[in-house]
Amino acid sequence: MRKYFIKRLLQLIPLLIGISLISFFVMHLAPGDPTALFIDPNVRPEELARVRANWGLDQPVYIQYFLWLKNACLLDFGQSYTTGQPVIYEIAQRLPVTLLLMVPAFLITLLITIPVGVISAVRKGSWFDNTVTFLSFTGMAMPTFWLGLMLMLLFSVKLHWFPAVGNLILPLLTMTLGNLAGLTRYQRSAMLEVLGQDFIRAARAKGLPERVVIFKHALRNALIPIVTILGLSLPDLFGGAFIIETIFAWPGMGRLGVQSIFQRDYPVIMGIVMFSALLIVIANLLADLGYSLVDPRIRYGKE
Amino acid sequence: MGKNKLVIFGLTVLAIFVLLAAAAPLLAPYGPDEIVASQTLPPSFSHFFGTDDLGRDLFSRALFGARVSLSVGLVAVLISIVIGTLFGSLAGYYGGFFDSVIMRFVDVMLAFPSIFLILAIQAMLTPNIYNVMVVIGLTSWMGVARLVRGEFLRIRELQYVEAARAIGCSDRRIIFRHILPNAQAPIIVAGTLGMAGAILTESALSFLGLGVQPPMASWGNMLMDSQAYMFDAPWLAIIPGLLILVTVLSLYFVGEGIREKLDVRQ
Numbered sequence: 001m002r003k004y005f006i007k008r009l010l011q012l013i014p015l016l017i018g019i020s021l022i023s024f025f026v027m028h029l030a031p032g033d034p035t036a037l038f039i040d041p042n043v044r045p046e047e048l049a050r051v052r053a054n055w056g057l058d059q060p061v062y063i064q065y066f067l068w069l070k071n072a073c074l075l076d077f078g079q080s081y082t083t084g085q086p087v088i089y090e091i092a093q094r095l096p097v098t099l100l101l102m103v104p105a106f107l108i109t110l111l112i113t114i115p116v117g118v119i120s121a122v123r124k125g126s127w128f129d130n131t132v133t134f135l136s137f138t139g140m141a142m143p144t145f146w147l148g149l150m151l152m153l154l155f156s157v158k159l160h161w162f163p164a165v166g167n168l169i170l171p172l173l174t175m176t177l178g179n180l181a182g183l184t185r186y187q188r189s190a191m192l193e194v195l196g197q198d199f200i201r202a203a204r205a206k207g208l209p210e211r212v213v214i215f216k217h218a219l220r221n222a223l224i225p226i227v228t229i230l231g232l233s234l235p236d237l238f239g240g241a242f243i244i245e246t247i248f249a250w251p252g253m254g255r256l257g258v259q260s261i262f263q264r265d266y267p268v269i270m271g272i273v274m275f276s277a278l279l280i281v282i283a284n285l286l287a288d289l290g291y292s293l294v295d296p297r298i299r300y301g302k303e
Numbered sequence: 304m305g306k307n308k309l310v311i312f313g314l315t316v317l318a319i320f321v322l323l324a325a326a327a328p329l330l331a332p333y334g335p336d337e338i339v340a341s342q343t344l345p346p347s348f349s350h351f352f353g354t355d356d357l358g359r360d361l362f363s364r365a366l367f368g369a370r371v372s373l374s375v376g377l378v379a380v381l382i383s384i385v386i387g388t389l390f391g392s393l394a395g396y397y398g399g400f401f402d403s404v405i406m407r408f409v410d411v412m413l414a415f416p417s418i419f420l421i422l423a424i425q426a427m428l429t430p431n432i433y434n435v436m437v438v439i440g441l442t443s444w445m446g447v448a449r450l451v452r453g454e455f456l457r458i459r460e461l462q463y464v465e466a467a468r469a470i471g472c473s474d475r476r477i478i479f480r481h482i483l484p485n486a487q488a489p490i491i492v493a494g495t496l497g498m499a500g501a502i503l504t505e506s507a508l509s510f511l512g513l514g515v516q517p518p519m520a521s522w523g524n525m526l527m528d529s530q531a532y533m534f535d536a537p538w539l540a541i542i543p544g545l546l547i548l549v550t551v552l553s554l555y556f557v558g559e560g561i562r563e564k565l566d567v568r569q
Contacts, residue, residue, distance in 0.1 A: 018411040026424060141499070141551035143506045143523075146544035149530060153540060157533050164533075239418040243507055247530065257419055258511065261426045269423055276416040284414075 005289070012281050017069075019277045020270070024068060027266055028061045055081065068270065077274070078267035080260075087271035091253060098245070098252030100168065102237055105175040110230070113180055117187025118222065121195060122214060132184060139181025145243045148174040152247075165249040174244050179237055186229050191222040224291065231287025235280045310560030313553035320550060324369035331363035336518045343536040353538045356528055361539070365546060368520040372502055372547070375436050375521070379501035382440025384494050387447025392478050394448070395455025406452070409445045417442050421504065425513040432521075435514045439501050447493050454486035488565040495558030499551045506547050522547050 052058050056067060071078065077087035120132045151174055156164040164170070194200065195218055203213045241254030249255070253272060260268035323330060333339050340358040344350055352361035394405040421442055428434050458464060459482060467481050508514030509523030517524055522543045529540035
């Protein structure tokens with residue numbers, strides 16, 4: 001198990017290098033120059049050259065990449081072009097603000113999605129199931145940012161319950177609802193699949209109470225695929241943050257990311273890409289390990 | 304039963320939307336960029352969807368926007384299916400080294416926060432409708448690749464493939480004529496759901512100003528300025544979003560319907 005874990009961790013290294021390689025080259029080979037956005041066009045050419053040299057932009061792209069990689073290995077992601085602060089510092093400052101949004105959204109989703117998906121599956125075809133199915137399809141079919149706008153319209157403009165920006169409730173609600181729909185649907189089908197299997201029929205046949213069949217036999221097995229999906233939904237949650245934070249002016253990493261894109265702040269963009277990629281691959285790894293936790297049959301590293 | 308009704312609903316809505324989009328120049332009461340009022344007007348008989356902040360007729364813009372949003376969705380998903388199918392078949396059919404290289408590449412692409420990658424690429428390029436299609440297509444083929452690879456792994460072991468090989472069919476012929484047609488069903492399902500995803504992505508990109516550029520209308524960029532007019536003109540935010548919602552929902556219904564009919568497992 002430990003050997004497997006270490007092997008998986010080591011596999012992350014080429015993966016992350018691949019990601020940095022692609023994003024770095026896509027960014028630097030694109031036409032246009034970040035200095036154009038920060039520097040007065042009337043500035044003397046030698047001054048411009050000095051700034052470019054300062055940012056390393058006068059070097060060939062592959063040299064720039066190796067320099068970046070060398071520093072990144074030492075956790076130095078350079079300085080933001082806009083604020084001059086170290087990228088690490090910028091991210092560290094925004095991360096808690098984003099987590100304030102993401103962690104509760106994740107937990108609330110989990111708390112709702114499992115019971116609702118299970119009840120939906122057990123009472124398949126009931127009005128409850130139909131309502132849940134309808135709501136989850138609708139939820140999945142909505143652009144997240146539009147859901148945010150509609151919640152803003154309802155709760156800020158019409159009802160005046162919360163201010164449109166700078167309040168935790170609305171972005172949290174948007175993020176939770178956006179994530180909830182797909183996961184509930186997934187939990188429902190996972191549960192349905194388990195309920196259709198022979199061992200459930202056997203459990204019922206030997207006269208076990210329905211409660212025991214559902215909770216002890218079915219639910220445990222239906223939780224296995226949901227673990228992976230939770231791992232895989234973390235990137236979605238993170239991706240949602242970029243847009244949700246932007247419309248609600250929530251000063252977290254997502255908003256920093258979108259701003260850095262508009263400002264062509266290469267070091268910050270790279271920092272955020274790498275940070276979110278790291279988060280995603282670790283989430284996937286944890287999901288795999290979570291697998292063996294909920295399902296003792298799955299043991300990694302033993303052939 | 305209920306499922307069939309949903310598929311019929313989905314197909315009907317999509318057919319109507321496609322027809323409306325195709326006939327936009329005939330049906331639209333005004334030009335998409337024509338300024339017909341001096342301000343935002345609420346929906347009324349002369350302007351079914353009202354007018355926007357620049358005084359353009361929202362109904363006409365929605366009709367022309369349908370062309371853009373639907374074609375972006377369609378082209379993007381075609382790109383992703385071509386790439387995904389190609390990579391997936393190669394990885395699944397040949398296995399070994401090919402398979403490892405392609406699947407590692409898939410892993411790398413999947414670990415990107417995709418919306419951020421798309422935003423970044425779009426910001427670097429000069430955003431327009433064509434590179435929106437290409438960028439969405441290039442960043443959404445990984446699911447198809449995995450799916451097709453799985454199908455190939457399963458099908459290549461079947462006896463008829465062995466028979467085809469025994470009579471001396473070339474690899475290319477086996478891949479394209481013998482295996483791929485049998486992997487169609489899941490690809491069609493993935494394509495339908497993928498188009499839904501592409502329409503959602505386009506809307507988010509255009510909403511942030513990094514997708515289809517005004518004055519060309521798309522359902523996403525019609526929402527772009529709506530946030531600023533939320534108090535005075537909420538219909539600007541409501542209507543284009545509802546159009547996206549109904550389209551994507553219909554695609555889901557159709558995709559799920561095909562899945563059930565063809566008994567495709569995810």
